[in-house]
Amino acid sequence: MPIHLDDLDVISEVEGLSSALIVPCNMCPAITVSVKEKQPFMQFFRSFLKSAPFERHIRALQSRLREKGVNTEVFKSNLYHQWFLCMWTSGRRKKLQEHAKRYEAVIVLGCDSATETVRDSVKPIDSKVIEGMEIAGFMNANLRFHWPCDVSFEDCKIVPISRKKENEEMSG
Ligand code: SF4
Numbered sequence: 440m441p442i443h444l445d446d447l448d449v450i451s452e453v454e455g456l457s458s459a460l461i462v463p464c465n466m467c468p469a470i471t472v473s474v475k476e477k478q479p480f481m482q483f484f485r486s487f488l489k490s491a492p493f494e495r496h497i498r499a500l501q502s503r504l505r506e507k508g509v510n511t512e513v514f515k516s517n518l519y520h521q522w523f524l525c526m527w528t529s530g531r532r533k534k535l536q537e538h539a540k541r542y543e544a545v546i547v548l549g550c551d552s553a554t555e556t557v558r559d560s561v562k563p564i565d566s567k568v569i570e571g572m573e574i575a576g577f578m579n580a581n582l583r584f585h586w587p588c589d590v591s592f593e594d595c596k597i598v599p600i601s602r603k604k605e606n607e608e609m610s611g
Contacts, residue, residue, distance in 0.1 A: 442467040442550050443474070443597045444572040449500065449546055452569045453509045459569070460542040461497060462514045462535065462557050464549030465522035468572060469493035474580065474595045483588040488519065497548070500571070511546070514538055524553035532560040539566050546571045576600055 444467060453459060463469075469490035473480040478492045485491065501511045514535060516522055521531060524547075535557065539545050544567035547554045551574065558568050576597040583591045 441470045441578045441592075442600075443575045443578040443595075444468055444471045444550060445575045447570055447573050449569060449571050450503060450507055453504060453507060453544065453546075456509055456543045456567075458510045458542045459504065459544040459546050460514055460539050461500065461511050461546045461548065461571075462524070462553075463493070463497060463516075464524040464547075464553040465490070465493070465516055467550060467578075468548045470578065470592055471572075472496045474578070474592050479585070479589040479591045481590045483590075488517070500546075500548075512542070514545075524549050524556045527556050527560075532556065535560040536564060540564055543567065544569055548572050550574050574600060 469492070470480050473490060473492045476492045480490055480492075481488075482491065486494070497513060501513070504511050516531075521527070535545075539561045545557055545561055546569045547557045548571045550572070554568065554570050561568065576599050578592070578595055579598050580592040580595040583593050585591060
């Protein structure tokens with residue numbers, strides 16, 4: 440049950456900064472970008488355990504930031520169990536904290552829970568945390584496999600997260 444996300448205006452948030460560390464969650468954001476671009480989420484034979492649309496999305500963000508004088512690096516999570524920021528180990532959080540010391544801010548690409556993980560990790564060093572995405576809703580999609588080994592999410596619908604609240608409001 441991935442979460443569908445929308446991009447937030449990061450550029451206005453980096454005003455006056457010269458460096459930032461981008462911390463992407465590799466699951467829901469990567470699925471979201473692949474759905475928006477109507478591209479496979481993963482093509483195992485072309486880019487093993489990497490989502491090409493999301494990689495391009497991050498590179499485009501880095502390029503826009505560079506134009507504004509902000510140098511960035513991506514805090515990469517190459518191992519599958521590191522993909523989900525909402526379930527990071529304490530060791531991973533500590534590693535982010537150490538890495539973030541070299542930057543003026545961290546930019547989170549993920550949901551509120553991803554931001555919480557990053558905030559928690561960098562709290563001791565008082566780093567500025569910038570949210571790069573916001574939740575649009577739950578994603579409902581058909582998981583499809585295409586030859587030779589492509590994984591796609593198709594016929595995507597966005598289901599409001601606050602449906603309970605909406606129903607309550609409608610009933611009265
Ligand atoms: S941190 Fe949020 S965006 Fe990332 S996998 Fe967990 S729920 Fe999805």
